[in-house]
Amino acid sequence: MPKIVVQIDHCKGCGLCIDACPQQCIEEDSEVLNKLGYHPAKYKGQGCTGCGFCFYTCPEPDAIIVYKKDEEAK
Amino acid sequence: MSKELIKGNEAIIKGALLAGAKCYFGYPITPASEIAHAAAFYFPAIGRTFLQAESEIAAIQMCYGAAGTGVRCLTASSGPGISLKQEGISYSAGSELPIVIADIMRGGPGLGNIAPEQSDYNQVVKGGGHGNYKCLVLAPNCGQEMCDLTILAFDLADKYRTPVYILTDGFIGQMMESVEFPQPLKIDQSHKAEWAIMGNKETKHNLINSIYLEAEELEEHNIKLQRKYAEMEKNEVRFQTYKTEDAEIIVSGYGIVSRVLKSAVDVLRKQGIKAGLMRPITLFPFPKNEYAKFAAKVDNIFVCELSNGQMVDDVRLAVGKAKAKIHFYGRMGGVVPTVAELVEKITEIVKG
């Protein structure tokens, strides 16, 4: 199963990935305040097709990692 | 024999070629255009770059880029164009890029005229652009020096990682004299720039930059620059004297004026007035100590410039409260004083 990982302390909470995800599988994590002072994005845990839209729409170099195939995920 | 009758402006380019200059970027302006003409003729013929830029603003920035890759490069202009280059020169000083800039001065302010003046002194010697910087300034007064000091300019620019000016007037640029090239002729390829960015793995960790966001950091950078200028003041002062040993009056000027003054000294000596010539070759660093020494010995120092009196301010600073009185005589608009005129002025001072 493809999936994404949000590296919490690299996220500025801009919400662009949430808006871009065709599967609506990313949400704002209102529980967490990261080191930068934002509520980061959070993968809902299912629904990712590995399209990569969130990765390319995210302005931060290291905030999102997309695993198109499951094996690489740790 | 490698002696040639060439214009001072052309001698700059031949000097630059011998110094191993790889790029020329410029914009035409009288009385500096022959520098561009010569560069356009010689540079491409031997696989080097000549490019006429869209403006002086662009020309100096092209030099900024070329110097950033570690090649020797130069540009040339005159008053109005030098004003436009100030932006790039400030950036080059800040980023510590070695660039050679020739300023063949003409009359100002504004469009002025194309006749020889020395009214760029302040904008060249005192920094000119924004920021706490200075450029090394060499002031040739003959064709031979136009070549030799250009070669030196490249060496000093590399040594101190700084923009270096060749500052002279329209007469010295336009005049043809015989120029002897250094023997044996050698084209300098030896200079290295470890700090440059050359588009490869080895140099990509270098950064060319003049931004220092933190106040303390920028101050530190500025202090480093000031240290460099102090180093230049210690090592690079150059001047020439003529019959000063027993002189009772020192006369002083640079560029074409120093030539007229030299003839005036000869005439004065024939008339029994012991005059001696002090001619700065570096305007920054300024030969302060030398002036101070003269000021302690003689009663009068006569400074002549093709300006409203710009270098004379540096003489006054150098001399301080010493006993010598500083006299200034300037012509403007392109008028070059005659030998007789200067002899008369100097005689008036001596006769008191």
Add this chain to the structure above:
Amino acid sequence: MAKDILRKPGGFMDTFVYKPGQDKGNTHYCPGCGHGILHKLIAEALVDLGVVDRTIMVSPVGCSVFVYYYFATGNIQVAHGRAPAVATGLKRSNPDSIVISYQGDGDLAAIGGNNILHAANRGENITVFFVNNAIYGMTGGQMAPTTLLGQKTMTSPYGRKIENEGYPMKVVELLSTLSAPAYLERTSLDDSKNIAKTRKAVRKAIQCQIDGKGFSLVEVLSMCPSQWKTTPVESKKWIKERMIPYYPLGVKKDVIEERAGYFPPKIDIDDESIKEMLGLKKEKLFRDRAMSDVPEKYRNPQIKIAGFGGQGVLLLGQTLAEAGMRHGWNVSWIPSYGPEMRGGTANCQVNISEGPIGSPVVDFPTILVALNKPSLDKFEETVQPGGVVFYNTSMIDRKPKRNDIEAIGLPFSDIADELGSLKFANMVVVGAVLEKTKLIDMDIVKDALKEVIHNKKFVETNIVAIDRGAKAV
């Protein structure tokens, strides 16, 4: 390029070492800023195209002033708007590098308008990424040349008006009227489809440079949520609804396919041929001569030569100076220059001296050559007592008035005319002056001619003219 994992591309530095402060992993950009998106596309393209090490990124002035924090390339930070000129210098001096100029709309379209226009027009083989966010971000939201009509900014608080600020500038359309650019496209970051197109355009533009096809520029419509005072998601909408209708997306010019790649030839020339080219290896006749061989009154002459513009006055002086140098003497030659030369009169001043020349300015000549009447009128008074005046009786209908000088009148122009052209008058003068003064050996001056006359086919006739002048005295 199918990848199984999408993560921070290798075109970025591992840690942003130049970035001050503790956070060396994130950008300095505001949340949702388009700059970051474009950076990622460029960083990815550089690795995928295998040119990270070869690349030099040019950091502009604007919010992207810190481009150099991020890319694992060579980096240079430059003045506001001047990136295309600096990029020109980088590329020309180091053609193997890949030079990328990254600029905002204030930087590129306002202050640097001239520089981008000319870099494009020269077809510089560089790549430009142009971020159009319709505003000045860094300085706090002022109007840009690309600000939309009616758009409120700090410096257009009532909205941009045609009457005051004109229309928003369409940069790629403007540049597409030029012949030189290879590839110009406008893209947008407002949705994933357009980001994918931008990604393709970025790659194409860099490849264009790698292949030596010349100037490429991608204009990217990009959000500035902070200065637009919108959320990042609203910003995307604003691009779609407001910007794209005015700034149509798409390729505006693409001649990549039909163009052959150009790579400047590497010319390796050895020192000897450089000397040759500089004219330093020419065979020239030199013969040292003592000034005491010259009749006393003509020694160490200070010469003024004056006439009409076309009379070859400057060349005349140059010939004497060149020849004087060949005798081992010091010489100087100063022309009247600039507009003076164009209109009526021209003059030059020549010194030939055994000792060093102090002032090269000849205010009071010992030898005056007057080729027309105005010159005689103007300079006769200045001749030193005991000096000599050569004047052109073909054009001057009076004798010099002074009787303390030697006056030699000859029909220089008529003699030249007989030789086929008035243009030879100057060399007739040379012959006459040298015959009279014995200043320079004739074989020396004739050899010197080869140096000063660029069109070799005229050398022979000029030699004849010198002989005629010598005979006429």
